Amino acid sequence: MPGTKELLLKSVQTPLTNGGNKVTVVGVGQVGMACAFSILSQRISHDVCLVDCVEDKLLGEMMDLQHGSMFFKNCKVSASTDYAITAGSKLCIVTAGVRQREGETRLDLVQRNTEVMKSIIPKLVQYSPDTILLIVSNPVDILTYIAWKLSGLPKERVIGSGTNLDSSRFRFLLSQKLGVAPISCHGWIIGEHGDSSVAVWSGVNVAGVRLTDIKPSLGGKDDTENWGELHKEVIDSAYQVIKLKGYTSWAIGMSVAEITQSILYNAGNISAVSVLVKGFHGIDKEVFLSLPSVLGANGLTDVVIQPLTCKEKEALQESAKIMAQVQMGIKW
Known part of the structure; x- marks a missing residue:
C-alpha cells in the first residue's frame, strides 16, 4: 500500500542532490558558525555542510540551524565528522584551529594550526577536487600558504580571508x-x-x-x-x-x-x-x-x-x- 508521500507526490525525475552552490564550513566554533549563519541568512547558498571533530557540538549546531530552515527559505544544512559529506562542494571554508589567546599574536599559532591543516586539507580535496579553498583560521596568510602546498590546487583556487x-x-x-x-x-x-x-x-x-x-x-x-x-x-x-x-x-x-x-x-x-x-x-x-x-x-x-x-x-x-x-x- 502506498504511503502518504507516494499518495501526495508523483515523481517525474530524480532531484539533483547538489545545486552547484554547496558550501562546506570546517569548524563549528564561534567563527565557523558566524560564517555559516551569515551565508544562510543572506541566502548566498541554500546548501551548507558542517564538519568538525566534536560530534555532539557539531550535531547540535546542525539541528539548531535546521530548526530555523523555514526562516532561511528552506535551506539544506547537513553535518558529519566524516569528510565524505563534503563531496561536491563548490567552496570549502576552513575555520578550524586552536583559538588565539589573549596577548598571543596570530603568528604564534603557526605550528599548532599547521598540524590541524594537515588533517583537513587533503580530505577536502579528495572529496571535492574542483573546489575553491577559503582559509579563515589564523595566522591566515601562513595557513593559506600551507593549504596551497597541501592541496595541490592551482594558486587561483586557494585564497585566505586576509585583510x-x-x-x-x-x-x-x-x-x-x-x-x-x-x-x-x-x-x-x-x-x-x-x-x-x-x-x-x-x-x-x-x-x-x-x-x-x-x-x-x-x-x-x-x-x-x-x-x-x-x-x-x-x-x-x-x-x-x-x-x-x-x-x-x-x-x-x-x-x-x-x-x-x-x-x-x-x-x-x-x-x-x-x-x-x-x-x-x-x-x-x-x-x-x-x-x-x-x-x-x-x-x-x-x-x-x-x-x-x-x-x-x-x-x-x-x-x-x-x-x-x-x-x-x-x-x-
Missing part, C-alpha cells in the same frame, strides 16, 4: 572620524592580516577625493590630527574584542559571507584577500598576503595593481619578508 575584515574596520573608523557612512569611505589595508599590515593612505578617498590631496601629511609623522592612529586601532581591534568577549565572530562571519557571494555568484567583486603575491610590488618571496583582488566562480581572476608610494611598497615588502621567515620554520 578584508581589516579593510572593513578601517573604513568604519574613517567613517566615524569623517561623519559619513562606511560604504562611502574608500580605503584598503593590505599585506599581513596582523601586525605588519599596511594602510594605503595614498588611496583613501571619499567621493573620489583623495584625502592626501587635501592633506598631504595624512597618516604620516607630521599629521597633527593623528589619522595614523586609525591603522593602529585596526591592528589592535581583534585583540580588544578577544579581551572583551573572548573571541571574534560576527564581523569575520560577514566578511567571509561577502567573499562567498563573490565566488558563488561569479560577481567579480573586489575584496582584500590573501593571495600568492610573488611578482607583485617587487616581492620575490613565495608568500600569501592580501591585495585587492577580483573574485569569481573560478576563484581569483585578477589582482589590482595599486600605485603605492615608496613607503607603502617598502612596508608591504617587509610584511612579505616576515611571512617568509615564519614559513622557513614550519615543520612539515
